[in-house]
Amino acid sequence: xxxxxxxxxxxxxxxxxxxxxxxxxxxxxxxxxxxxxxxxxxxxxxxxxxxxxxxxxxxxxxxxxxxxxxxxxxxxxxxxxxxxxxxxxxxxxxxxxxxxxxxxxxxxxxxxxxxxxxxxxxxxxxxxxxxxxxxxxxxxxxxxxxxxxxxxxxxxxxxxxxxxxxxxxxxxxxxxxxxxxxxxxxxxxxxxxxxxxxxxxxxxxxxxxxxxxxxxxxxxxxxxxxxxxxxxxxxxxxxxxxxxxxxxxxxxxxxxxxxxxxxxxxxxxxxxxxxxxxxxxxxxxxxxxxxxxxxxxxxxxxxxxxxxxxxxxxxxxxxxxxxxxxxxxxxxxxxxxxxxxxxxxxxxxxxxxxxxxxxxxx
Amino acid sequence: xxxxxxxxxxxxxxxxxxxxxxxxxxxxxxxxxxxxxxxxxxxxxxxxxxxxxxxxxxxxxxxxxxxxxxxxxxxxxxxxxxxxxxxxxxxxxxxxxxxxxxxxxxxxxxxxxxxxxxxxxxxxxxxxxxxxxxxxxxxxxxxxxxxxxxxxxxxxxxxxxxxxxxxxxxxxxxxxxxxxxxxxxxxxxxxxxxxxxxxxxxxxxxxxxxxxxxxxxxxxxxxxxxxxxxxxxxxxxxxxxxxxxxxxxxxxxxxxxxxxxxxxxxxxxxxxxxxxxxxxxxxxxxxxxxxxxxxxxxxxxxxxxxxxxxxxxxxxxxxxxxxxxxxxxxxxxxxxxxxxxxxxxxxxxxxxxxxxxxxxxx
Numbered sequence: 243x244x245x246x247x248x249x250x251x252x253x254x255x256x257x258x259x260x261x262x263x264x265x266x267x268x269x270x271x272x273x274x275x276x277x278x279x280x281x282x283x284x285x286x287x288x289x290x291x292x293x294x295x296x297x298x299x300x301x302x303x304x305x306x307x308x309x310x311x312x313x314x315x316x317x318x319x320x321x322x323x324x325x326x327x328x329x330x331x332x333x334x335x336x337x338x339x340x341x342x343x344x345x346x347x348x349x350x351x352x353x354x355x356x357x358x359x360x361x362x363x364x365x366x367x368x369x370x371x372x373x374x375x376x377x378x379x380x381x382x383x384x385x386x387x388x389x390x391x392x393x394x395x396x397x398x399x400x401x402x403x404x405x406x407x408x409x410x411x412x413x414x415x416x417x418x419x420x421x422x423x424x425x426x427x428x429x430x431x432x433x434x435x436x437x438x439x440x441x442x443x444x445x446x447x448x449x450x451x452x453x454x455x456x457x458x459x460x461x462x463x464x465x466x467x468x469x470x471x472x473x474x475x476x477x478x479x480x481x482x483x484x485x486x487x488x489x490x491x492x493x494x495x496x497x498x499x500x501x502x503x504x505x506x507x508x509x510x511x512x513x514x515x516x517x518x519x520x521x522x523x524x525x526x527x528x529x530x531x532x533x534x535x536x537x538x539x540x541x542x543x544x545x546x547x548x549x550x551x552x553x554x555x556x557x558x559x560x561x562x563x564x565x566x567x568x569x570x571x572x573x574x575x576x577x578x579x580x581x582x583x584x585x586x587x588x589x590x591x592x593x594x595x596x597x598x599x600x601x602x603x604x
Numbered sequence: 605x606x607x608x609x610x611x612x613x614x615x616x617x618x619x620x621x622x623x624x625x626x627x628x629x630x631x632x633x634x635x636x637x638x639x640x641x642x643x644x645x646x647x648x649x650x651x652x653x654x655x656x657x658x659x660x661x662x663x664x665x666x667x668x669x670x671x672x673x674x675x676x677x678x679x680x681x682x683x684x685x686x687x688x689x690x691x692x693x694x695x696x697x698x699x700x701x702x703x704x705x706x707x708x709x710x711x712x713x714x715x716x717x718x719x720x721x722x723x724x725x726x727x728x729x730x731x732x733x734x735x736x737x738x739x740x741x742x743x744x745x746x747x748x749x750x751x752x753x754x755x756x757x758x759x760x761x762x763x764x765x766x767x768x769x770x771x772x773x774x775x776x777x778x779x780x781x782x783x784x785x786x787x788x789x790x791x792x793x794x795x796x797x798x799x800x801x802x803x804x805x806x807x808x809x810x811x812x813x814x815x816x817x818x819x820x821x822x823x824x825x826x827x828x829x830x831x832x833x834x835x836x837x838x839x840x841x842x843x844x845x846x847x848x849x850x851x852x853x854x855x856x857x858x859x860x861x862x863x864x865x866x867x868x869x870x871x872x873x874x875x876x877x878x879x880x881x882x883x884x885x886x887x888x889x890x891x892x893x894x895x896x897x898x899x900x901x902x903x904x905x906x907x908x909x910x911x912x913x914x915x916x917x918x919x920x921x922x923x924x925x926x927x928x929x930x931x932x933x934x935x936x937x938x939x940x941x942x943x944x945x946x947x948x949x950x951x952x953x954x955x956x957x958x959x960x961x962x963x964x965x966x
Contacts, residue, residue, distance in 0.1 A: 488844055488854065492850065505907065545867065564856045
């Protein structure tokens, strides 16, 4: 994560993972989730926070979920319907459950199919927020599988290259693969220049946006360093930004996500989906279907070691690969606690009072 | 394609598709290919030229292939071995056949598997040049399937973000999906800022490279507009170029390709593969495994029409989606002929003499 997204040191309160996890589970149970779903959903959020991806952890998301439940716009006890199924595939209706609640179950289903057939893919329509996408490939990696996840998050944020109107959300993609001794490769990116949640983070921590990250409401790229406007005051550019830097590539990947997640699940193109009607595509590929997993993982070690031990260009300390720094952050945060912004801890403790829950952070 | 890659009008010779196709097939047969393989391989090149992707058509590639056969470094009659197979997957050893010869057969195999099971994926090790990747999803689209292709093209060209040494090739990705009335979505991009073949095209047509497209041999990004150096005189940056414009995203997708194509096929990481030892991954996903193909294609029409009829930002004529302009170009070129550079036509006619073949272009 770029430094501009880190919580400033003076505002940090270190909270032990177990404490934040316990409080989060309590809140989900209070919202009406079963114990199992509360555990599952909290694990997605806490895994984000442990990996240093606080844009998708409890700090940005939990209060939104509570507000949605309060407004009756999210179903804590969804009746997940299987709309179509084959030995390699399934299409699910999530019945307006949270993505972080239904998604992990869908990936488990994909993994079971892949265990039997070699590949499993599940498309989900009609779900809520899906959280940090890296979570889903991480599930597959534990089973010596390659994991993929794509999410169509509506259509009101991202403009096509050269387009004046938004038709996509941030439409993220994640892809992961296991290694043997090296931490796994876990790639997780928005197809916009930056995740929308991260724009909102800059507002809390007082940093700026880069040129060609966002557009005005006429679709014209904003080429100055600006403060992040609020939702509704901007649109976002596909990654690459300009044509010369590959903006058509970001736009193309966003379209792939709209197709694989939105259209293939039956949720429809993002720009026609309702406000909280997200969709998700997950796929698990069993490595043994192609070659011995031990050989695959030995080659992964060779690649990942080559990348992470390479001499960096001048001015950079180190070359990373996707998932490496996040893996290291987990070790650190499991020991030191998660550095939340003090506002987040205040919110947790205030929520305990309002919801009559028996916890206190840190 | 950016205008800088077009053949200048004064150098264009229009050649009818059938004439170029016939000459190309003759050359492949002369190199030792079977009739069927010559037809198949020529179709990959001519489809590129018809789509306006001349960087991957006969002009850049055919003389390379002829040179490789001449040097005994490419096998015209490969004995394709099935190393592992399941109802959804296969791993092939291409026995040093050209990618454009073995790849279409691998995608046919994936399509047959997907027809039966819902998903089919084939990984190929030890093949030669794979041509324009869009060709492979186009095969799947004809069967109401989504098609995917990734190619690890060695390891000597692309540096990781912030890295000083190349470990990837241009490592392209293609993804396509059918629509009903709209031309299909067909996305095909290098994970570098630009395809290597296109850099070489700029040399023929005398245009410049953009800032942050390539690096020096120390990995430092070249931020000026420069003439393209020859192979061996530069490395390439992942798409996005800089961290702020998503260079880590291009780098991540390049890593995915190295894994899905190189490692999963058993070819190994690109940086350890031999000079002409490419690999390929193709996948076909049957839409009916998830929902009715008619519903999928109706939604595709809604998405693609929304994109292509949108008001562009100031200074742009039109918003495209991937595959649209290429589809239109096919109609034009089937009628008018393919605008080859006169040097290419000269090469063809010279080759006819040297190889004792009975054709003359245009």
